[in-house]
Amino acid sequence: MATVLSVNVGAPSPRTGKSTPTGIAKVPVDHIDVADPGPKRRGPGGAGFSGVAGDFIGSGRHHGGSDQAVYAFAREELDHWSRELGRDLPDGMFGENITTLGLDVDESEYADVWTVGDAVLRVSAPRIPCSNFALRMGEKGWVKRFAERGRAGTYLAVAEAGTIRPGDAITVQRSGSGLLITSLLQAWMGDLDQMRAALTHDDLDEESRGHFTRTLARRG
Template identity: 65%
Template sequence: MPGSVRSVNVGSPRRQRVPRGKATGIAKQPVEVIAVADPGPKRVEDGAAVSGVAGDFVGNGKHHGGSAQAVYAMAREELDWWSGELGRELPDGMFGENLTTTGLDVDAAEMGDVWRVGSAVLRVSGPRVPCATFAARMGERGWVKRVAARGRLGAYLAVQEPGQIRPGDGIVVERSHSGVDVPSVLRAYLGDADAAHRVLRARVLHDVGQAELESMHRRAGRTAATGGEGG
């Protein structure tokens, strides 16, 4: 049975403890329809990062927004797993996702997979890396470490063809066969040297992401070579 969209979600600017003094759009709420388009390179306009989802507020222009992070998808099944772990209800959009899916293992997606959903065409472009803003949103002790250890945080998608997406839309996946799944890229970003080597060799990241991971990998190598004192 193919996957489908359970909910489409957008965020409005809201202030929380982290980031201090800045608005975030992580608290996303379901809407009837979203329009998606390629936002182009990461940049800030009118005080917010440019999102691939019309009307979606993205506060951090350094770490969010841009073509490779145009749309964020999370499986409802994963939210349900965390709901059981935490002992509380987690509504659609709780993790800051634009698409809450059902019947699709988002974390089994490989880099470059194409999703045809609604009238849009999306391409799997990377993992979501947990951060302090996410931890403040959840309000759970040790959240970043816990969710990173789980390693199932859904996927970012680039927009290949713009369109509209609604709840109930089916998701047709065209596999890329890149051989690199999204959790492997997450592990690479979190410091797993073997995963970083494999991801870099496969060249499945966009140009900026490739350069960032190469830099991180080099720094980690220098630190290891000097006994942890840095280069």
């Protein structure tokens, strides 16, 4: 059975050499309340808006908003990287709000619907590894290495607000879109063929559609 192993929230923490804080250092809590945070935008100090109450997002330009409301990552993938890196990786280490168990998160299709606790979530966007993630991990070439693995978890939009706790079952209703979240990750990392394939889906989110269209226009 697919379940929630841990739910995790981040407080503001300093970034080496940067004036603005980050919320990537997430720690387990006893529950999270999730709701649609509205469109991606910047608040005080440039901070973003999370779909998880009390969860800090340092950059509203790149993170947060409806399509990046909640981030889920599989414990099985954390265990893979723990073996690869030879170090313990606790729940929340990759900045995820939900650490899953028994669910192949990376086989999710765009627009799959998850019922978790009394919340309803929708698979909405891939996680794109960034410099904050690299700083947190402290591993040489981390962004490239993580992206090449191709199993980066998924962001989820909040279709119905609710509360999620460790131990909650995760029920997945497949969308049938055929658009794997791993394919969207490849597109965002520069794969032109995957961009073209993604653009054939009428319900593709506007941020992805705009980015892929502009990139293809520049690169022919």
